[in-house]
Amino acid sequence: MPLKYKFCLIFLFLLTVLFGQSKRYKIHTVAFYNFENLYDTVNDQFTNDDEWTPIGAQRWTTEKYQQKLKNLAKVISEIGMPENSNAPTLIGGAEIENRGVLEDLIKEPKLLPLDLGIIHFDSPDKRGIDVALLYQKKYFRPTSYSNIPLIIYKKEISPKEEEVLDDEIEVKKENNNRVFTRDQLLISGFLEDEEIHIIVNHWPSRSGGEKATTAFREAAGKLNRKIIDSLQQINPRAKVLTMGDFNDGPFNKSIKIVLGAYGVKAEIPEFGVFNPFEELSNKGMGTIAFRDSWNIFDQIIMTESLIKADFSTFNFWKAGIFNKPYLIQNTGQYKGYPLRNTILEAGFSDHFPVYVYLIKEFR
Template identity: 45%
Template sequence: MSKLKLFTIIASLTLTFSFAQKKDYKVTTVAFYNVENLFDTINDPTKYDEAPIMEMSESIRGDVYIKKQKGLAKVIKRIGAELSKNAPAIVGLAEIENFDVLQDLVNEPELKQYNYGIVHYDSPDERGIDVALLYQKGIFKPTHTGRKELIMYRNGSSTKRDYTRDQLYVKGLLDGDEIHFMVNHWPSRGSEEANRIKAAKSSRSVVDSVMSNDPNAKIMMMGDFNDGPYNKSITDHLHAKGKKRQVKSKELYNPFDKLFKRGIGTIAWRDTWDLFDQIMVSKSLITKDYSSYQMYKAGIYNANFLQTSEGKYKGYPFRSFADGGFTGGYSDHFPVYIHLIKEAN
């Protein structure tokens, strides 16, 4: 974490001048990244794990895996670092295969110094992908973790399950402040909208449960929602608003609504940008009480090296896999982040 210098102008009611009072603020980054099919090179006969890397020649899989991991470590280290001067304290991840690939990731030279811990549960997803949360052990202390299974059925059937990712819940102390995190990867756009609405209701039920015990709980809802800030799943069922003044008690604030309206996205398809990767926060994280962490700003990390440099996809996320091969890229999504700040002691 770094110390951010802010200047608060305090106007006197009885005098005609004002003066500046300098304060120091701690800055920390919370990030989310869909890492595009982070699979190992081992075929697991107990589940479907035919990711792009497994479709390649066995002789090159190991080299591709190493390059993929090194690339992701390079990205994660830099998310939000221009302000925090540190790697993210918290990183939610989507499209990871298992605990082993996470262990390899946090042991990469670019990340090892940050001593990341891992929260992960195997989920029954039919693609073999899970969500996870990484945390710097020196900054965040988990006190409770769990998962919520999203139960769906195919084409209105009451017996044929449509298996998807679990929703991950982690509560803990971020530099002493209790914060609740949820990591999501909702059903894809190839699925019915009703399934993402069901996912939203499931996530919302966790928020309601937390707030029934503590109406002022600090909650951060992150993920690849496969819906934008404008979709009903986000606005009507997750109850996330795009303007701070609209946020009522127990609702969420979605700072990525503003970014989307400025034409900024995390994924691109047929020359159209969308913003499926988002982090939303509860009302208690957008107050002016900086004695504990508050949201300072939200952003999309889309550095030049993360963008396709030429051709018809110039400017798109530089994805890892295309046309049956490894491109040398990172992911088909840009990562997103929020900076939190609080007064330094």
């Protein structure tokens, strides 16, 4: 055999030894989904849910409600595929009327085998919509959870902003003019054998205009940052994921400045936070559309302790927006938009869900 061929064989053998045995990883999908008006059909006298009843403006019947549950269950069961064949381990949710609708949801045939647990608190939101966390019990074990109120007082808001308080934000004069909005849900627990913290959010909406309501979301960002700082004071290497419908995009002040989210890994300081959805926003992607303009209101942001190249523990791999064709309106005025509820039928949501992968190398 000619010498040059012997060298080629030796080279190929070395390549096989070095790279032939690919690394194996454990993978967990972490997702967030705004369920868009997940109401039951029962009129609750303590919340403004009148339109979501059989005789209400939405003509919200049992049949529509059951179809909505099936739709959401299909989406949740598929988020993160095909990279991860298992459904998400952790699913943050928003626009949830009560615990009962979540109990109905996790009993859907596509979700029942997952044996999902529920962490939920009723919020002071006037419409009665809350945030919650669903989790696969075999992979995640919660150790503590609490709902942390966003405290804002009317006297801290400019006259212009007072005029746009919408049906998601109620001023109760009997309680020192406090502005009531959704709580932030903090959960601590173990993902397999690693401690992790999750914050589920649904920040105040833009109803009345973005600029006029920005102070509300900046206050939410300040509270979010305070929660993260508190966790890092206890453990400087705390792994924290804050997820939700922030009603602001990656470049808005509440996210970029107040929360302090960086979009480039190399720029993140110690104890900083990383927002992988900034890159997706730069690519023109979106989770919600308004007047033919897309934005990413739904995001999963994490502490820099989760973006290390060392995968001996669970760390961030990549992020995505789950926007499969069946979730998209394909006809009419809103062609190309997320396929949401209408007066005629139950859809999915006016938001696309988002997700990140956490991976760990097998040892």
